[in-house]
Amino acid sequence: MSDFMVPTSASTPLRPNLPSRVLLGLIRWQERRKKRLPKKGAGQNSSAQGQGGAQAQAQPVATLPEQQHFLKILRKAMDTPSFPQRLSALPLRRVVRVQVPGATGPLAARLYIPHGRVRGAVLYLHGGGFVHCGLNSHHGICCRLARASGAAVLLPDYALAPENPFPAAVEDSRAALVWLAGASARHWGGQVAVAGDSAGGNLAAVLAQNGRAGLCPNPALQLLYYPSLYGRNNLPSQSTYEDGYFLSRRSMEWYAAQYIQREEDWTHPHFVPGHTADLGGLAPAVIVTAACDPMRDEGQAYASALKRAGVPVLYRCYPGTLHAFLNFYALMPHGKAALRLGGRALRKAFAASA
Numbered sequence: 645m646s647d648f649m650v651p652t653s654a655s656t657p658l659r660p661n662l663p664s665r666v667l668l669g670l671i672r673w674q675e676r677r678k679k680r681l682p683k684k685g686a687g688q689n690s691s692a693q694g695q696g697g698a699q700a701q702a703q704p705v706a707t708l709p710e711q712q713h714f715l716k717i718l719r720k721a722m723d724t725p726s727f728p729q730r731l732s733a734l735p736l737r738r739v740v741r742v743q744v745p746g747a748t749g750p751l752a753a754r755l756y757i758p759h760g761r762v763r764g765a766v767l768y769l770h771g772g773g774f775v776h777c778g779l780n781s782h783h784g785i786c787c788r789l790a791r792a793s794g795a796a797v798l799l800p801d802y803a804l805a806p807e808n809p810f811p812a813a814v815e816d817s818r819a820a821l822v823w824l825a826g827a828s829a830r831h832w833g834g835q836v837a838v839a840g841d842s843a844g845g846n847l848a849a850v851l852a853q854n855g856r857a858g859l860c861p862n863p864a865l866q867l868l869y870y871p872s873l874y875g876r877n878n879l880p881s882q883s884t885y886e887d888g889y890f891l892s893r894r895s896m897e898w899y900a901a902q903y904i905q906r907e908e909d910w911t912h913p914h915f916v917p918g919h920t921a922d923l924g925g926l927a928p929a930v931i932v933t934a935a936c937d938p939m940r941d942e943g944q945a946y947a948s949a950l951k952r953a954g955v956p957v958l959y960r961c962y963p964g965t966l967h968a969f970l971n972f973y974a975l976m977p978h979g980k981a982a983l984r985l986g987g988r989a990l991r992k993a994f995a996a997s998a
Contacts, residue, residue: 655880659936666975667966723776725783754799756798763833763998764793765832768786782971792986805905824836835997837990837994841970842968852917863927866930923953937965969982
C-alpha cells in the first residue's frame, strides 16, 4: 500500500457554479420528460439522453440481449461531441485519422497536429468509465490540448468493457504509447507524455508507473483530470456527492463492475495505482479535480501521496465544477482554463527535456 491518507473533506456539499447548475437542471428536465414518455422496452428506458443522462441512468440490465441494446444506445449518446468537430479543429494544422497497434490488433485513433514547431507528443486517454466515450466525445478536448501544448496529441479508441474487461484497456494504452514514442522520435523530438480524464486518468497514471518500471516509455509528464485511482476506497467526497451531481456513486460502482470481473483484480496496481507502495521517481504530475465530484478526493489524495514521495505535483481543484466538466468546455469557462493549464504544463515539460 502507498502512504495513503484520506483527505479532509467537508460533509456539506459545495454549491455548483452557474454553468454546472444549468447542466444539472437540463439533466433533471430530461429525467422528468422521460418519465412522462411511454415505455419502449427495458433497454430504451435505461438509455441515456445526452452526457448527463447516461451518467445518471447507467445501471445493469437482466439479460445479455438487453445489455447489448443498452450499451449500444449508451455509447451512441456518450460518443457525441459537445461542440462542432470542424470548428474545434480549425485552429490546428490538421487532424489525421490513423491506426495504431493495440494489444490484440489495430486501434482506430486520431492524431492532432498544431501549427508551428511541434515539440513532443501526448497520449490522451478518454474517460467514460472504461465502458463508453471515444474519438468523437473527446475530439474538442484534444484539439484544445494540442493547440495549448504545441505538441502532437494521439487519441486512441482503446477496447471497452464489459466485452473487453481489465486489463484490456491498459494493454491497448501501453501499445499505443509505444507507437507514439516511436513517432515522436521520428518527428517531434522524442519526448512523450500521458494524459487522460476520469477512467482515462486512471490509465494515464498506470502508464506513468509502467514507464518507471521499464514496461513502456517513461513519460515526461502525467496529466490527470479528475482521475479514478483508489478503487473501492470510501473517500469522503463519494458520500458528500453521492447523488445529484452528474456522476453518481451508483454509476461509479456499475462502471467498475463492468471493467473488473475477477475479484483479485480489484486490488491490482494496474487498476488501483494509488495503492502502489513506492511512488518515488514517477514523472511529474498535474492533477485537476472538480469541486462537486464524488471522485474529487481521489485526485487530492494521489497528489498528496506523490508530493510525499518527492514527485513534483501541481494540483488544482476548480470551484463549483462537476465531474466531466472538460467535455462541456464550450459552456464552462473552467473547462477551457483546465485545458490551458495542462497545455502550459506540457509545453514546460517538453521544453525542459529538449
